[in-house]
Amino acid sequence: MNLDLRVRSAILGTLAETGIAPTPRDVAARLGEVVEPVLGAWRRLREGRVIVTGQDGVSLLMANPFSGVPTDHTFASESVRYYANCGWDALGVAAALGRSGVVRSRCANSGKPLELAVRDDGPEPCSWFFHSLVSAAHWWDDIVFT
16 A cells, blocks of 8 residues: 555544544654654645645545534544534435434524434434535635535
């Protein structure tokens, strides 16, 4: 497995285990690598739109479907709270982990809190719907806003 894939797997593995975004130094330690090659992989993953970083190019903002920073959109399972980039991604976290838990989000229009139980066979029935004001073709124009 090449280093880029190992770094990506380590990022996602850390997020899946802890709900907390790792630093390049954390990933290097997890992989038994020195930090410089990990930083190179980090940059390539950012350029390939696999991860999203802050303006410093290092701090992890997103590794879809996980958010690397606290948001209003979470999935809680097995006493770990995972942050997601939106309510839709919170369901993606549940699916990626294959766990039961609770998705919490908010309506972007009304601000009303939303809560949804997710079981092994999927989410409970609800009246939620997903709507994006920005077409998918333009999400990467400003992925943090979208």
